[in-house]
Amino acid sequence: MALAYFNGKIIGIDEPVIPIDERGHQFGDGVYEVIRFYQGKPFMMKEHLERLYKSAKAIKLEIGKEQEELETIMLQLVEKSGLADADLYMQATRGIAPRNHLFPTCPASISITVKPARELSQDVRTQGVKVALLPDERWQNCYIKSLNLLPNILAKQEAFEQGCFEAVLVREGIITEGSSTNVFIVKEGRVQTAPLSNHILAGITRMAVKEVAEELKVPFIEKSFTPEELFQADEVFLTSTTSEVLAVTNADDCQIGDGRPGSLTMQLHKGFRQKTR
Ligand SMILES: Cc1ncc(COP(=O)(O)O)c(C=O)c1O
Known part of the structure; x- marks a missing residue:
């Protein structure tokens, strides 16, 4: 079953959760990763996480979680989905704050979706x-x-x-x-x-x-x-x-x-x- 996660909560894939002032929504102010799971296991997770933190650093975004903590959240979400072959998308944005180009002081937002892997025909x-x-x-x-x-x-x-x-x-x-x-x-x-x-x-x-x-x-x-x-x-x-x-x-x-x-x-x-x- 497809599942999602937003700032600490596991939710249904169709649940509306992104507040209007979320900076990913307002500005695209964030970075993301796509990780493929094969038979319940992530492929090159470490490399994806390293690239994510490198992207975040390049835009001066503090993800606010250690790599291991984020990895655990992703693994738990995929396990809960029961999907063996899955596409996991995760976005880290500069959080939820009244619209202003300058960086806010709020924590980053983390959103994740897990869906059945799309196979090419x-x-x-x-x-x-x-x-x-x-x-x-x-x-x-x-x-x-x-x-x-x-x-x-x-x-x-x-x-x-x-x-x-x-x-x-x-x-x-x-x-x-x-x-x-x-x-x-x-x-x-x-x-x-x-x-x-x-x-x-x-x-x-x-x-x-x-x-x-x-x-x-x-x-x-x-x-x-x-x-x-x-x-x-x-x-x-x-x-x-x-x-x-x-x-x-x-x-x-x-x-x-x-x-x-x-x-x-x-x-x-x-x-x-x-x-x-
Ligand atoms: C612009 C661009 N180049 C290359 C890739 C391939 O990257 P990866 O093999 O890590 O999926 C992607 C993947 O989304 C991309 O968006």
């Missing part, structure tokens, strides 16, 4: 997805997992309206990442993705895929690439907590490779799935 997995290349209109601090997702949402919607699964973002002639994914190309047996910087989110799945590539002795290169390099790649794939490793078979109506999910992509996905057990 078998068709999507076996056929791969289409992507659209769109301008990266985001700010300079994309390493922060901020609640402000308007440019990401607009890009994803535009991609969807073009019949695509994801928007691949281009900043100054370089591919940064997807609207909610990291982007990889494969050329001559080498996997390449943008290096960590303030222009991309340091994806946890990206980190896991790097480990899998190293285990498989597949060269893994962290170097920026252009749209042209993507169109001419042997394989392209996306990674994220909810999509795992997902083949891209078409970008801006240009077929990638032979138009089917690439073998290295599938191998990396298999290796990733093994890690989640």
